Amino acid sequence: MQDGEVLIPVNLPTEIQLRTRNIYDNKNMEGYECILMVDDEAQTVKATRQSTNSVACTLAKYTYKEPHQEMKVSLTVKWNHGNFIVDDIHEYTVTLYDCSINRRDCSECLSEISTRLPLNCGWCTGSRTCEVQNVCESEWWPHGTSNKCDFPTITDVFPISGPYEGRTQIIIMGTDLGKRTSDMRSVTVANTPCALQNERYEVSKRFECITGVSLPDESGAIVVQVQANHGAIQTATYRKQFIYRDPDVLDFTPKIGPKSGGTMVTIIGQYVNAGRNIKAYFGASSCHIDRTESVVNETHLLCTTTMTNATNSAKLSIYFDGAERLAPDYKTFVFTNDPEVSSFYPMTSMISGGRAINVTGQYFTSIQRPKMFVNAGKLFVSLSTVSTFVRLTYLQETNFLTKLKKRK
Known part of the structure; x- marks a missing residue:
């Protein structure tokens, strides 16, 4: 029978007291054991009958492998040296816990x-x-101590620059950054207040804040003030400075692509990596920026066009944490109809390759990386399929020439 939660710290010898019924003092009911199922393995210790209503698992250390702060495990009592199980319709459980896991400061x-x-x-x-x-x-x-923890430290910040209009949501990581959101007394970024996002706070190690409006090229320290256990204010300053930028879009290439999307566009400018949330559009069609995959720096930004229904010229606009920047009006991107193949010649080749094929159609110059392959006698033109059998040698709007490679 279980009255409440049973908490057992790992690696500390602990005796577990169990409330039972009808455990009689009988020579035929000896050899008690407690079995805890931990990590799908049985941890078995001896047990003693203390009375009809009590059994004690003898002093023992328990542990587990999984990196969890707490682990609930089942406890079973057997007698006659493991041959019989003491009935337990309530399924007795024990919570093992490790104070050190994921509590690094x-x-x-x-x-x-x-x-x-x-x-x-x-x-x-x-x-x-x-x-x-x-x-x-x-x-x-213990909890509630008036002793002060270590001074807070800032180990990493992203991003380290943003538009001077503000609204950049900064991630700040470190140690001893408070025990709760109310401990975070102030955050300033280059002498400008940064509004704490309470829902993004993770105890001691991470929080997010949104920058305010500043001036172009204004730079300064990231300073965090935290209330310590004893009530005093402790300060952490990041080793790098944050810079408020005025991004400028100067050019982009290429300036043509199929309306089905997939064209990778290189955007050229100044401070085009400013901010955390950067979005690009050609007209109303988004151009996807993936900062984890693409090369993004102060002067270059890569985006991939998405599908659009229109075939027209579109202006480039980029939003740096909501701050809009436009490419020069005379620089536009043209969405064309998707390429179409109308014919190709010749239609046969020896398997050793080397045969030139002339392909005729429309809108071929809108393909950024043209590729072609032959499969089971059929010819395909693709924007993305890697060609293993065909090498393109000449390309124009309605015609290109290819040469078959030897098939492996």
Whole structure:
């Protein structure tokens, strides 16, 4: 029978007391054992009958492999040296926990958000780890201590620049950045207040804020003020400076592509990497920017056109965290009809390759990376399929020449 949650810290010898019924003092009912199923493996310890209504799992250390702060496991009692199971219709469970997992600093350890109070975790000052008191061999700080944790530190910031109009949502990461959002007293970016986004706060290690309006090329430190355990204000300053930029779009290439999309456009300008959320459009059609894949720096930005229904000229507009910038009016992108193949000649070739093929159709020059392949006697022109059998040697609007490679 289970009255409530049973909490057991790992690596600390613990005796588990179980409330039972009808455990009689009988020589035929000896050899009690407690079995905890942890990581699909049985951890077995001896147990003793203390009374008709009580069994104790003897003092033992428990552990688990998974990197979880807590792990709920089942506990079964057997007797006659494991031959019989004590009936348990309620499925007795035990919660094993490790204070040190994902609590890498004092603030994470002592926060009631990341560490619930019943666990009795605290900060061990000697080992600089989060532990239960009985494991700590030096001074130990519990929840609610007036002792101050280490000064906050900022380890990383993204992005490190943004448009001077503001509205850049900055990610700031570090250690000991408070135990709760109310500990975050102020954030300034180049002497401009940055509005904390409470819903984006992660105890001690990460938060986000939105920059305010500044001036072009204004730069300065990122400064965070945190209220410590004892009520005093502690300050962290990032090693790099944030710069407010005035992005400028000068040109882009190519300036033509099929309306089905897929054209990779290189955008040229100044400070075109400013901000976190950068969006590009040709007219009303988006041009997808993937900062994890593309080369993005102060002077170059890559985007890939998407499908549009229109075949017309479109102006380029880019939004840097909502701040709009336009390419010069005389520089436009032309969406053409998709390429069409009307005929090709000759229609046969030896398998060793080397045969030139003349392909006739429309809108071939709108293809950025033309490719062609032959499969089972059929010819295909593709915007993206890698050609393993055909090498393109000449391209114009209505005609191109190819040469077949030897088929492997």
